[in-house]
Amino acid sequence: MDMVDREGLTEREFLEKYRAGNYERPSVAADTVIFTVTHTETDNYRKLPEKELRILLIRRGGHPFLGKWALPGGFVRPEETAEQAAARELYEETGVNDVYLEQLYTFTDVGRDPRTWVMSCSYIALIDSSRFSLQAGDDAEAAAWFQVSYRLLREQKELLDEGYIQTFSYELKLSAEGKELTAVIDRIVTAKPTSRSTQYAITSNDGLAFDHAKIIACALDRLRRQTNDTDLALHLMPKQFTLTELQQVYEVILDKELLKAAFRRKVADLVVETDHYTENVGHRPSRLYRRNWESL
Amino acid sequence: MDMVDREGLTEREFLEKYRAGNYERPSVAADTVIFTVTHTETDNYRKLPEKELRILLIRRGGHPFLGKWALPGGFVRPEETAEQAAARELYEETGVNDVYLEQLYTFTDVGRDPRTWVMSCSYIALIDSSRFSLQAGDDAEAAAWFQVSYRLLREQKELLDEGYIQTFSYELKLSAEGKELTAVIDRIVTAKPTSRSTQYAITSNDGLAFDHAKIIACALDRLRRQTNDTDLALHLMPKQFTLTELQQVYEVILDKELLKAAFRRKVADLVVETDHYTENVGHRPSRLYRRNWESL
DNA sequence: ACAAAAGTGTTGGCGGTACACCCATGA
DNA sequence: TCATGGGTGTACCGCCAACACTTTTGT
Numbered sequence: 245m246d247m248v249d250r251e252g253l254t255e256r257e258f259l260e261k262y263r264a265g266n267y268e269r270p271s272v273a274a275d276t277v278i279f280t281v282t283h284t285e286t287d288n289y290r291k292l293p294e295k296e297l298r299i300l301l302i303r304r305g306g307h308p309f310l311g312k313w314a315l316p317g318g319f320v321r322p323e324e325t326a327e328q329a330a331a332r333e334l335y336e337e338t339g340v341n342d343v344y345l346e347q348l349y350t351f352t353d354v355g356r357d358p359r360t361w362v363m364s365c366s367y368i369a370l371i372d373s374s375r376f377s378l379q380a381g382d383d384a385e386a387a388a389w390f391q392v393s394y395r396l397l398r399e400q401k402e403l404l405d406e407g408y409i410q411t412f413s414y415e416l417k418l419s420a421e422g423k424e425l426t427a428v429i430d431r432i433v434t435a436k437p438t439s440r441s442t443q444y445a446i447t448s449n450d451g452l453a454f455d456h457a458k459i460i461a462c463a464l465d466r467l468r469r470q471t472n473d474t475d476l477a478l479h480l481m482p483k484q485f486t487l488t489e490l491q492q493v494y495e496v497i498l499d500k501e502l503l504k505a506a507f508r509r510k511v512a513d514l515v516v517e518t519d520h521y522t523e524n525v526g527h528r529p530s531r532l533y534r535r536n537w538e539s540l
Numbered sequence: 541m542d543m544v545d546r547e548g549l550t551e552r553e554f555l556e557k558y559r560a561g562n563y564e565r566p567s568v569a570a571d572t573v574i575f576t577v578t579h580t581e582t583d584n585y586r587k588l589p590e591k592e593l594r595i596l597l598i599r600r601g602g603h604p605f606l607g608k609w610a611l612p613g614g615f616v617r618p619e620e621t622a623e624q625a626a627a628r629e630l631y632e633e634t635g636v637n638d639v640y641l642e643q644l645y646t647f648t649d650v651g652r653d654p655r656t657w658v659m660s661c662s663y664i665a666l667i668d669s670s671r672f673s674l675q676a677g678d679d680a681e682a683a684a685w686f687q688v689s690y691r692l693l694r695e696q697k698e699l700l701d702e703g704y705i706q707t708f709s710y711e712l713k714l715s716a717e718g719k720e721l722t723a724v725i726d727r728i729v730t731a732k733p734t735s736r737s738t739q740y741a742i743t744s745n746d747g748l749a750f751d752h753a754k755i756i757a758c759a760l761d762r763l764r765r766q767t768n769d770t771d772l773a774l775h776l777m778p779k780q781f782t783l784t785e786l787q788q789v790y791e792v793i794l795d796k797e798l799l800k801a802a803f804r805r806k807v808a809d810l811v812v813e814t815d816h817y818t819e820n821v822g823h824r825p826s827r828l829y830r831r832n833w834e835s836l
Numbered sequence: 837a838c839a840a841a842a843g844t845g846t847t848g849g850c851g852g853t854a855c856a857c858c859c860a861t862g863a
Numbered sequence: 864t865c866a867t868g869g870g871t872g873t874a875c876c877g878c879c880a881a882c883a884c885t886t887t888t889g890t
Binding site: 247248249250253255258259262264267268269270271272305306307308309310311319320321322323324325326327342343344345346347349350352353354358359360361363365371372375403406407408435436437438439440441479483535537538 | 546554563564566568601602617620640645656668699731737833
């Protein structure tokens, strides 16, 4: 094209002359909530091990939030996308490549980082725990897989003249080898005649850095919704798995018991049966399944 | 807290000394897809006017993409959130405040802006068209409300050994007073054993600046999904409306005819009847409804 | 009278909840 | 043999598609 602008420059000439202005720019970090599912050891030879939902946190070794726990993440570099940055950090922390990765939300609150202007472009990652060793990172003190509990404490709805304010208070508990972090996060839905918005607020927070309690709450809300609506949770499973294992994963994510028969019908189209069975369990063997590529 | 870091500084001392490093930072723009619904004039006194889905575009007055059409937006400033930036720009362009605004996605492809490193934190806005004059902006040449058509052209699914690649090709047509922009956007879902991702690609593009065709496609996908699953579309309606009008809005968004009886049952809980009726309409008058605050 | 739209009722399928029941295994 | 989990069938309810039908208005 040869269109010229007010100064008579073509686009090519314009771009050659272009120098970035020096107004202020934010740093942009890619922070990732990495989910996996582990299982406990079992005492009784008959009983199945229980599933636990876990996320990876890194202990901060410098200010700000020295000693607090933060999501793995880092600054996006000019020659990569935010998603590539998230994947790069994820590989550095866990040694795993080729992982389910989904953009969650971009947090831009002013003052969310006390140092300077930093936005967080956050991601959700799902990894099957058989793909890496749980002793993540070199330094066991600096990184740990925290078991997640996320429970609705209270729900209230205040009706206004035209609109309402609805508040959901969640308790977020993260625990790993003696360490225990607790936070209370409110999800606040404000509806007015012409608008509506959802925001998260941290009511109390013991041990998490920055606004990462918000990001984790947001990730858990998304994980739960997607588990109900899509085959998302299958990314947490190994190649082959039993339907009861899959149900346990659903249950630990949704924090709710499900009925076996209904669950099996619900996921019937998402999986394909194999010819393999579990062995040496203290009860009837169970058929192994794998993901179904024809689904959706 | 009085913890000190390796240099023996407390957090307060650290923050006082802190100076932002001078590695490269991106500019972050907030770009908004502003939807509204207008209606055509009708010839026949009996017939109802038809609804049209429209979005606001701004004609670029300088390089790059001189003369192309772009989403309204601007750079986020240090003292505001991205959402506040979107709301500010929206007010500047339309004169309307207090609008439904939802974060859509953050686009970070390298080279998406030929000048320099710019990320786009994009938003969806929904406005009832009675709240502003359609002749947006002072300069009719510089801004226009484009009617939107977004149709699936082709869908293909390629099954791999373990996984698949599914491609949906959409034709995006935007038209306003003689102007017509056309683009073809592919939504590509790649599924592998351990990961899955969705990305958008612009196959052809006539008249839209930057990667804004992608953003618009992404916004339309979201708008359609949310219209099916939530009461989102009600934000496009005036205070009072008939159920047929609401149904027309759903139909123009989903690009699909709906059955009256089923539609009325579906939205029954989202609206409340009023005691008012339409008048002088050439046929039986219709009851007016308003949004229901008790819903959801 | 009649075109256009407003508004309602009926049927059948599908998916979810709830519950009941039988089967297979290894210590 | 028996605790434990594997696995299936049935009844009910609510949501949705599809279709048919009645009602009400302005000209």
